[in-house]
Amino acid sequence: MVLLAMAGMAIAPLVYADPAPSLTLTGAMTHADHQTYREVPFRVPAGTTRLTVEFTYAGKDQKSVIDLGIRDPQRLRGWSGGNKQSFTISEAEATPSYLPGPLPAGTWKLVLGVPNLRAGAEARYTARVYFEHGPSFAGFNAAPVKAGPGWYRGDLHMHTAHSDGSCLSQRGARVPCPVFKTLEAAHARGLDFIAVTDHNTASQNDALRELAPYFDDLLLIPGREITTFQGHANVWGPASPIDFQLGSARAPTLATIQAEVEKAGGLISINHPGQPSGESCMGCGWSVKDTDFSRIQAIEAVNGGSLWLPGGAESGLSGIPFWEARLNAGFRITAVGGSDNHDAGFDPARPASVGYPTTVVHAKALSQPAILAGIRAGHVFIDVSGQRDRLLEVTATASGQTAEMGDALAAPKGEAVTLRVHVTHAAGAVVRLAGDGAKLADRAEAPLAGDDETATFRLTGDGRRHWVRADVRGGSEGRIWMLGNPVYLNAPAAPGG
Numbered sequence: 338m339v340l341l342a343m344a345g346m347a348i349a350p351l352v353y354a355d356p357a358p359s360l361t362l363t364g365a366m367t368h369a370d371h372q373t374y375r376e377v378p379f380r381v382p383a384g385t386t387r388l389t390v391e392f393t394y395a396g397k398d399q400k401s402v403i404d405l406g407i408r409d410p411q412r413l414r415g416w417s418g419g420n421k422q423s424f425t426i427s428e429a430e431a432t433p434s435y436l437p438g439p440l441p442a443g444t445w446k447l448v449l450g451v452p453n454l455r456a457g458a459e460a461r462y463t464a465r466v467y468f469e470h471g472p473s474f475a476g477f478n479a480a481p482v483k484a485g486p487g488w489y490r491g492d493l494h495m496h497t498a499h500s501d502g503s504c505l506s507q508r509g510a511r512v513p514c515p516v517f518k519t520l521e522a523a524h525a526r527g528l529d530f531i532a533v534t535d536h537n538t539a540s541q542n543d544a545l546r547e548l549a550p551y552f553d554d555l556l557l558i559p560g561r562e563i564t565t566f567q568g569h570a571n572v573w574g575p576a577s578p579i580d581f582q583l584g585s586a587r588a589p590t591l592a593t594i595q596a597e598v599e600k601a602g603g604l605i606s607i608n609h610p611g612q613p614s615g616e617s618c619m620g621c622g623w624s625v626k627d628t629d630f631s632r633i634q635a636i637e638a639v640n641g642g643s644l645w646l647p648g649g650a651e652s653g654l655s656g657i658p659f660w661e662a663r664l665n666a667g668f669r670i671t672a673v674g675g676s677d678n679h680d681a682g683f684d685p686a687r688p689a690s691v692g693y694p695t696t697v698v699h700a701k702a703l704s705q706p707a708i709l710a711g712i713r714a715g716h717v718f719i720d721v722s723g724q725r726d727r728l729l730e731v732t733a734t735a736s737g738q739t740a741e742m743g744d745a746l747a748a749p750k751g752e753a754v755t756l757r758v759h760v761t762h763a764a765g766a767v768v769r770l771a772g773d774g775a776k777l778a779d780r781a782e783a784p785l786a787g788d789d790e791t792a793t794f795r796l797t798g799d800g801r802r803h804w805v806r807a808d809v810r811g812g813s814e815g816r817i818w819m820l821g822n823p824v825y826l827n828a829p830a831a832p833g834g
């Protein structure tokens with residue numbers, strides 16, 4: 338007998354929670370079911386964008402075995418036999434053994450195979466079925482990759498075979514580069530999180546779904562590079578496709594794309610805004626009319642491709658001036674780095690190889706929600722050459738308030754503000770303040786003699802709005818090694834305005 342219990346159609350985000358299933362299928366198998374198949378029907382409602390099944394059964398001590406698969410209204414959607422107890426299927430990606438694609442409404446069937454059930458034995462089973470609707474935000478990791486707060490290192494801008502990423506094949510030919518090569522390079526760099534941001538597609542997500550259990554020390558955040566004729570922007574978080582045809586009926590304005598990203602709980606980051614636009618690099622600079630910067634969470638201040646040029650992070654193609662202009666206009670937007678890697682390469686010394694630059698985020702855990710929240714809050718510095726051990730920590734204090742990078746701090750006229758800048762593994766470099774708040778400080782620069790130093794700056798508030806950040810500069814040319822995000826003096830509490 339099959340019991341069918343409907344428990345409502347709630348949207349079930351399957352991360353970091355144990356939500357109630359949308360429906361539960363239960364039943365029992367006996368020796369009469371030995372070496373037969375049972376198809377258990379259930380209805381998938383219209384508008385479902387993800388279906389997840391968690392399957393358990395009793396009787397394994399009696400060598401009872403129930404294999405698992407699923408049929409949609411038209412076809413077999415997958416069979417994992419006895420090798421997986423749970424699976425997820427969405428439009429763009431699915432657990433290996435299962436086919437991604439649209440989830441047609443109607444009668445689906447859980448397919449149960451029974452290779453063995455002894456005489457006299459009974460195997461009770463439970464299938465918990467979850468339906469999600471709308472843009473997916475589930476990600477690939479069902480739990481934090483690491484618990485606890487810390488500085489986590491990542492690269493959120495890379496390309497693979499799913500767009501224009503290429504590498505050498507076994508025979509030495511240049512071919513579209515499989516996704517696992519990029520993850521291997523990220524692992525070699527010692528990164529904690531990545532996003533694979535192929536141009537305007539979500540097809541890489543199916544590969545990432547397969548790779549996530551193997552790369553279990555790496556948080557995989559769904560992403561893509563929205564590539565338009567007026568500019569490029571990364572979107573992180575949603576796994577589902579996002580409209581990119583800016584200027585067409587699908588996405589008449591940037592605001593329509595921003596609304597879609599916001600609905601999915603994602604972040605949008607303007608890429609390489611210092612690049613030219615024209616026949617040398619089509620649509621690379623940012624020329625989107627009427628951009629609402631209060632709905633832009635990040636700007637790629639340091640792009641790996643521009644680091645080859647004289648000046649490094651401050652070359653003629655740097656994104657820093659574009660970012661600073663937005664800060665001067667009163668926006669609170671987080672500076673991030675992106676390698677923009679296109680060859681899955683890892684080389685500790687090569688700009689634009691995976692993790693060069695690295696974006697380092699202070700987050701409550703190594704999880705998708707925590708990393709995205711850390712970026713949104715501006716708790717971020719850019720390690721230009723992607724070292725494993727460099728740190729840039731800023732703590733600002735005034736009258737009992739404490740702020741870190743990205744935070745706001747009240748500094749009325751005459752108020753003493755102390756800025757402590759903790760830097761590791763940059764001996765011989767200097768800390769230099771930047772931004773219009775730097776003029777409030779007792780000095781502009783402090784040397785770093787050793788590999789674990791704290792430089793202290795004393796500022797006096799003037800009651801007006803300012804931003805001030807600390808960079809670490811080193812080498813013979815005094816290039817930026819680490820770029821900090823600002824502390825905002827006398828700014829409204831919430832980012833974005």
Ligand SMILES: [Zn+2]
Pocket residue numbers: 562569608609621
């Ligand atoms: Zn781009």
Ligand SMILES: [Zn+2]
Pocket residue numbers: 494495496562677
């Ligand atoms: Zn790119």
